[in-house]
Amino acid sequence: LTLENNLRWALKRNEFRLCYQPQLDAASGRVVGMEALLSWHRPGCDVVPPDDFIPLAEETGLIASIGEWVLWNACAQAVTWLHEGLPPVRVAVNLSSLQFRSRRLAELVRKVLRATGLPPSHLELEITEGVFMSNEEDAAVVIRDLKKMGVRFSVDDFGTGYSSLSRLSRFPLDALKIDRSFVRDISADPAAAGLTAAIIAMARNLGLNVIAEGVETHEQFAFLRANGCAEVQGFLFSQPLNPDAAAAFLRARS
Ligand code: G
Ligand code: G
Ligand code: MN
Numbered sequence: 001l002t003l004e005n006n007l008r009w010a011l012k013r014n015e016f017r018l019c020y021q022p023q024l025d026a027a028s029g030r031v032v033g034m035e036a037l038l039s040w041h042r043p044g045c046d047v048v049p050p051d052d053f054i055p056l057a058e059e060t061g062l063i064a065s066i067g068e069w070v071l072w073n074a075c076a077q078a079v080t081w082l083h084e085g086l087p088p089v090r091v092a093v094n095l096s097s098l099q100f101r102s103r104r105l106a107e108l109v110r111k112v113l114r115a116t117g118l119p120p121s122h123l124e125l126e127i128t129e130g131v132f133m134s135n136e137e138d139a140a141v142v143i144r145d146l147k148k149m150g151v152r153f154s155v156d157d158f159g160t161g162y163s164s165l166s167r168l169s170r171f172p173l174d175a176l177k178i179d180r181s182f183v184r185d186i187s188a189d190p191a192a193a194g195l196t197a198a199i200i201a202m203a204r205n206l207g208l209n210v211i212a213e214g215v216e217t218h219e220q221f222a223f224l225r226a227n228g229c230a231e232v233q234g235f236l237f238s239q240p241l242n243p244d245a246a247a248a249f250l251r252a253r254s
């Protein structure tokens with residue numbers, strides 16, 4: 001109950017922060033995107049990672065207003081970087097499937113893009129397979145509305161859920177993010193390596209951009225590159241960075 005009450009107040013008290021993890025083009029090493037990652041900075045406490053409060057935010061419905069805050073912040077940040085003359089990159093925002101269930105999401109995104117001036121093609125919304133499992137009809141409507149606006153979509157944590165690529169191919173998606181559990185096991189587990197290579201090949205045949213997440217070693221990176229993975233993200237390249245550090249990274253690596 002205390003946690004819930006504190007979470008209720010966290011927005012008003014301005015206790016949320018976004019860090020940004022670079023996504024790089026595997027061939028050139030250039031930054032092509034920044035994934036916004038949320039954390040909660042409670043005074044006098046350790047930083048609370050999203051896994052420790054997003055589920056509660058979802059149960060309590062607070063995810064709607066928190067998600068709205070994330071969207072405004074990430075888009076405003078991307079515009080600030082553009083105005084500072086930094087090279088244009090996508091900003092990737094994680095959406096909870098709950099947020100996604102509201103048909104108002106398209107209106108919200110339109111409002112945020114208009115108010116911040118961020119070109120729609122610079123926004124990538126990361127959704128999980130859960131979005132397709134429940135409420136497929138509503139999801140399809142919202143995705144199509146947003147696609148018409150020019151917003152991009154990627155499927156996060158791909159491979160951990162139960163949806164097939166054939167099912168995903170019915171939606172107008174742009175990218176697929178290979179879950180870091182596959183990437184982690186590439187070197188030790190031939191099955192994980194085989195699956196990763198197969199996912200990359202199928203995704204490419206469907207015209208999807210492939211991003212590998214959780215890349216930590218040169219060996220993983222080499223395997224991914226050799227198998228045609230276009231983009232990479234992970235501790236090998238960078239931790240999630242505060243906005244100033246992210247801007248510096250962008251300046252240096254683009
Ligand atoms: O940063 P970390 O590894 O702790 O992230 C854990 C999970 O939290 C990831 O699955 C990530 O997608 C999710 N997450 C991070 N930021 C956000 C956010 O702004 N909104 C939502 N809904 N999930 C987020
Ligand atoms: O599910 P999602 O991809 O949104 O989760 C992003 C989370 O993954 C972030 O919390 C981030 O800190 C974490 N992360 C990013 N890169 C790495 C990595 O190379 N290794 C591990 N273990 N976690 C990572
Ligand atoms: Mn993500």
Ligand code: NA
Nearest residue numbers: 156157179213
């Ligand atoms: Na993920």
